[in-house]
Amino acid sequence: MLPxxxxxxxxxxxxxxxxxxAVRAKMPSVRITxxxxxxxxxxxxxxxxxxDDVTDTAGASVMDADLVVLCVPVGAMGAVAAEFAADLPADxxxxxxxxxxxxxxxxLGAALPNAIIIPAHPVAGTEKSGPEAGFATLFKGRWCILxxxxxxxxxxxxxxxxxxxxxxxxxxIMDARHHDMVLAVTSHLxxxxxxxxxxxxxxxxxxxxSEVIKYSAGGFRDFTRIAAxxxxxxxxxxxxxxxxxxxxxxRFSEDLSALQRAIRYDKGxxxxxxxxxxxxxxxxxxxxxxxxxxxxxxxxx
Amino acid sequence: MLPxxxxxxxxxxxxxxxxxxAVRAKMPSVRITxxxxxxxxxxxxxxxxxxDDVTDTAGASVMDADLVVLCVPVGAMGAVAAEFAADLPADxxxxxxxxxxxxxxxxLGAALPNAIIIPAHPVAGTEKSGPEAGFATLFKGRWCILxxxxxxxxxxxxxxxxxxxxxxxxxxIMDARHHDMVLAVTSHLxxxxxxxxxxxxxxxxxxxxSEVIKYSAGGFRDFTRIAAxxxxxxxxxxxxxxxxxxxxxxRFSEDLSALQRAIRYDKGxxxxxxxxxxxxxxxxxxxxxxxxxxxxxxxxx
Numbered sequence: 001m002l003p004x005x006x007x008x009x010x011x012x013x014x015x016x017x018x019x020x021x022a023v024r025a026k027m028p029s030v031r032i033t034x035x036x037x038x039x040x041x042x043x044x045x046x047x048x049x050x051x052d053d054v055t056d057t058a059g060a061s062v063m064d065a066d067l068v069v070l071c072v073p074v075g076a077m078g079a080v081a082a083e084f085a086a087d088l089p090a091d092x093x094x095x096x097x098x099x100x101x102x103x104x105x106x107x108l109g110a111a112l113p114n115a116i117i118i119p120a121h122p123v124a125g126t127e128k129s130g131p132e133a134g135f136a137t138l139f140k141g142r143w144c145i146l147x148x149x150x151x152x153x154x155x156x157x158x159x160x161x162x163x164x165x166x167x168x169x170x171x172x173i174m175d176a177r178h179h180d181m182v183l184a185v186t187s188h189l190x191x192x193x194x195x196x197x198x199x200x201x202x203x204x205x206x207x208x209x210s211e212v213i214k215y216s217a218g219g220f221r222d223f224t225r226i227a228a229x230x231x232x233x234x235x236x237x238x239x240x241x242x243x244x245x246x247x248x249x250x251r252f253s254e255d256l257s258a259l260q261r262a263i264r265y266d267k268g269x270x271x272x273x274x275x276x277x278x279x280x281x282x283x284x285x286x287x288x289x290x291x292x293x294x295x296x297x298x299x300x301x
Numbered sequence: 302m303l304p305x306x307x308x309x310x311x312x313x314x315x316x317x318x319x320x321x322x323a324v325r326a327k328m329p330s331v332r333i334t335x336x337x338x339x340x341x342x343x344x345x346x347x348x349x350x351x352x353d354d355v356t357d358t359a360g361a362s363v364m365d366a367d368l369v370v371l372c373v374p375v376g377a378m379g380a381v382a383a384e385f386a387a388d389l390p391a392d393x394x395x396x397x398x399x400x401x402x403x404x405x406x407x408x409l410g411a412a413l414p415n416a417i418i419i420p421a422h423p424v425a426g427t428e429k430s431g432p433e434a435g436f437a438t439l440f441k442g443r444w445c446i447l448x449x450x451x452x453x454x455x456x457x458x459x460x461x462x463x464x465x466x467x468x469x470x471x472x473x474i475m476d477a478r479h480h481d482m483v484l485a486v487t488s489h490l491x492x493x494x495x496x497x498x499x500x501x502x503x504x505x506x507x508x509x510x511s512e513v514i515k516y517s518a519g520g521f522r523d524f525t526r527i528a529a530x531x532x533x534x535x536x537x538x539x540x541x542x543x544x545x546x547x548x549x550x551x552r553f554s555e556d557l558s559a560l561q562r563a564i565r566y567d568k569g570x571x572x573x574x575x576x577x578x579x580x581x582x583x584x585x586x587x588x589x590x591x592x593x594x595x596x597x598x599x600x601x602x
Contacts, residue, residue, distance in 0.1 A: 075569075099519075123519045126596035127583070137602040142518055172515075182512050185502050187519025192560060193494060194520070198579040200549070200556045201486050211483050213585045214473075217443055218400075218424045218488025219495070219527050221592045226520050228583035231576035238564045238572060248501070249561050253554070255501045259493060260550050263539045268376075271539060275532035278499040282428070282529035284514045291522045295427035297598035301438040 002027055003159040003166070004093075008065040010058055010080055012036040012045045013230070014125060015097050016071030017134030020050040022167040025136040035061035036131075037072075037080075045131045059087035067163065069120075070096040070108075075236035078107030085112055093156050095120045099183060099233075101147040101176035103240035109149075118152055118160050121145045121179065122169055123187070127228040140168035141289060147176040184244035189252060191226050191234055192245065198227040222297075303328055304460040304467070305394075309366040311359055311381055313337040313346045314531070315426060316398050317372030318435030321351040323468040326437040336362035337432075338373075338381075346432045360388035368464065370421075371397040371409075376537035379408030386413055394457050396421045400484060400534075402448040402477035404541035410450075417457050422446045422480065423470055424488070428529040441469035442590055448477040485545035490553060492527050492535055493546065499528040523598075 007023060009016045012034050023030050034051035035058050036042050046054050055061040062068050062084045072080050077096060088094070093116045098104045101119045108117045124142035126133065144164040148157045161171045174182075201212045201220065212220065238245055262270040286293045308324060310317045313335050324331050335352035336359050337343050347355050356362040363369050363385045373381050378397060389395070394417045399405045402420045409418045425443035427434065445465040449458045462472045475483075502513045502521065513521065539546055563571040587594045 123516045125519075128596045133596065135602065140602055143515055145516075182508050182516055183519055185505060185508055186513055186516040186521040189501075190498060190520035190524055193498060193557070194523075195576055195579050196557045196560055197491060197494060197553055198582055199575050200490075200553045202578060202582060203556075204486060204552070207483050207486055209582070209585075212487055213582070213589055213591060214444055215424045215446075215483055215487040216586050216591050218426075218484055219491035220487040221586050222495075222523055222527060223491055224579070224583040224586055224592070225598060226523060227576075227579040229576075231573045231580065234576055235569050235572040239567055239569055242564055245564060246561065249557070249564075251505070252498055252501045253557065253561075255504070256494070256497045256550070256554065259497055260547065260554075263543055263546060263550075266540055268536050268540055271536040272532045274500050275496055275528075275530075275535055277503060278496050278525070278528040279532065281499055281503060281510070281514070282525040284510075285517050285522050285525055288514055290514060290517050291525070292600055295429045295434065297526060297600065299593055299598065301436065301441055 002030060003162040004030060004067040006031045006033070006064055006066050008033045008035070008061045008068045009051070009071055010035045010061060010068065010084075011071035012041050012051070012131045013071065014129050014133040015122070016069070017045065017048070017050055017131040018136070018138040019069060019071065019097070019167070021134055021136040022139060024050060026166050026168070033061045033065065041131055048131055050134070058084040062088050062092065065089065065092050068092055068094045070094070070098070073233045073236040074098040074100050074104055074240045077104050078111050081108050081111035088112065088115060090114070092116070093118060093160060095160055097122055099187060099237045100241040101179045105147065105149060105176050116153060116156050118146060118148045118157055119176065120147070120160060120164065121183070122164065123183075127225050129230045137168065139164070142169055143172055144169035145172050145174050145179055147174055147179050180241050180244045184241055184248045188237055188241055188245050189248045191229060192238065192249065193252070194223040194227040195234070197223050303331060304463040305331060305368040307332045307334070307365055307367050309334045309336070309362045309369045310352070310372055311336045311362060311369065311385075312372035313342050313352075313432045314372065315430050315434040316423070317370070318346065318349070318351055318432040319437070319439040320370060320372065320398070320468070322435055322437040323440060325351060327467045327469070334362045334366065342432055349432055351435070359385040363389050363393065366390065366393050369393055369395045371395070371399070374534045374537040375399040375401050375405055375541045378405050379412050382409050382412035389413065389416060391415070393417070394419060394461065396461055398423055400488060400538045401542040402480045406448065406450060406477050417454060418450065419453055419458055419461050420448045420477065421461060421465065422448070422484070423465065424484075428526050430531045438469065440465070443470055444473055445470035446473050446475050446480055448475055448480050481542050481545045485542055485549045489538055489542055489546050490549045492530060493539065493550065494553070495524040495528040496535070498524050
């Protein structure tokens with residue numbers, strides 16, 4: 001039983017192309033139409049062949065869809081939805097993959113006042129971008145969070161749940177506001193901090209960039225991975241989830257000040273107690289299958 | 302041509318046991334004597350068999366050594382050196398693998414005023430601890446920094462350079478103070494920040510620990526790896542390299558405040574410019590072989 005027969009994906013980068021590839025692999029009879037505002041991406045998507053059709057306009061891509069998934073930066077959701085609003089079939093479900101859910105729900109609601117909108121967020125990705133970077137198993141074993149508005153038809157939510165489960169994800173339903181707070185700590189704050197420290201290292205005058213790169217295996221290189229993520233996508237995330245991000249940042253800064261003070265005043269016991277506690281969280285993440293149980297992320301040595 | 306014939310390793314955890322295993326693999330005729338202050342570690346080291354001999358005291362371990370490598374937390378270097386000072390052969394070279402070099406040079410110099418001391422720091426490791434965690438290829442393709450004092454005999458420095466090169470490392474000579482500043486940014490600050498953010502997430506009241514773990518694939522899990530590193534080792538690093546760590550922390554905090562402000566006042570261009578810049582640093586690290594060129598650290602999907 002397929003939850004959808006005609007899927008439209010708008011935005012054919014890492015996530016959009018991964019959704020297409022996963023649908024091809026798991027639900028091969030689903031017809032996939034794709035669109036991207038960038039002509040070069042459309043061309044590469046055609047060459048890569050993960051869509052049945054790639055259209056030149058957003059409107060043409062949704063005309064016979066029963067599910068439309070928006071895979072564009074969260075700041076672009078409203079404009080894209082407005083572009084295809086006139087062409088959207090009345091019974092189509094509109095969803096997305098954005099990392100913030102309140103702002104997306106508002107933007108889509110404003111652009112498509114009569115549509116069935118069920119925002120979603122697969123918590124999965126890599127630091128690579130573009131249609132070449134996607135792959136069919138990206139969502140396997142990862143969580144996908146649906147944040148249906150209160151008036152969302154239950155049957156539609158159920159179909160979207162089945163869709164993501166077919167792609168290998170575990171599905172959770174959550175309030176959009178709570179989603180934004182949870183993701184602010186598990187995703188947005190880590191990215192913000194990684195971007196910051198990589199920038200700090202790049203700006204030093206006493207240490208050369210070549211030294212930073214040479215000795216990055218001491219820990220720094222870990223941060224460079226997520227600091228290599230798509231700049232426009234992340235710019236939009238921080239601006240769209242401003243309140244939660246600023247709150248988490250405030251808490252983080254306070255904790256960092258406390259640690260700074262513990263170092264300044266030689267409070268070794270405080271440091272050791274924190275460092276022992278954080279070890280346990282890593283253990284739980286590995287136990288629950290959210291990271292591999294191999295040292296150093298399984299890097300080759 | 303072997304640079305040393307009789308090696309003593311004091312501290313048989315991740316790094317000490319990796320040095321032993323690497324020597325076994327690359328210079329099998331070298332006789333390896335080990336010691337650890339923890340009887341349980343000594344017992345496990347005997348069972349694992351990476352030393353020819355494991356002694357109950359530090360003094361007994363150095364008696365006929367031509368190279369002694371201290372692989373203990375940097376805060377313990379001075380005390381360990383004092384323990385074996387009376388038994389150290391006059392022509393033995395004493396080195397270490399500690400992450401700070403000025404404080405270690407001072408501690409060893411005070412405990413062993415007449416010894417030939419050449420501090421060293423292989424920039425390599427994993428988040429695992431203990432004698433079981435070591436492996437022979439840990440240093441392959443990584444940098445090992447030697448910080449010889451001004452009066453160090455050149456021949457001794459050369460022998461230590463050859464030793465580390467035989468273990469697969471590239472060797473660099475550096476002033477201890479400069480080392481401490483470079484490593485403060487490429488290693489100490491990243492660890493401090495990782496410990497902080499994992500602690501911040503653990504302390505939240507609006508988001509449960511179970512949620513933090515479930516959705517950690519959004520970026521957070523990357524930080525938990527280095528925040529799972531040995532608590533005592535890292536406590537000592539921060540206290541021993543206090544000045545450089547506090548300076549880097551100050552710069553990082555200022556940069557973070559600037560980013561916070563950019564988010565608050567919707568300065569999307571500023572954010573995007575920084576995020577594009579940090580992407581290039583990742584590229585250089587991969588190009589120079591300091592990280593693998595695979596998405597998401599090569600995690601299985």
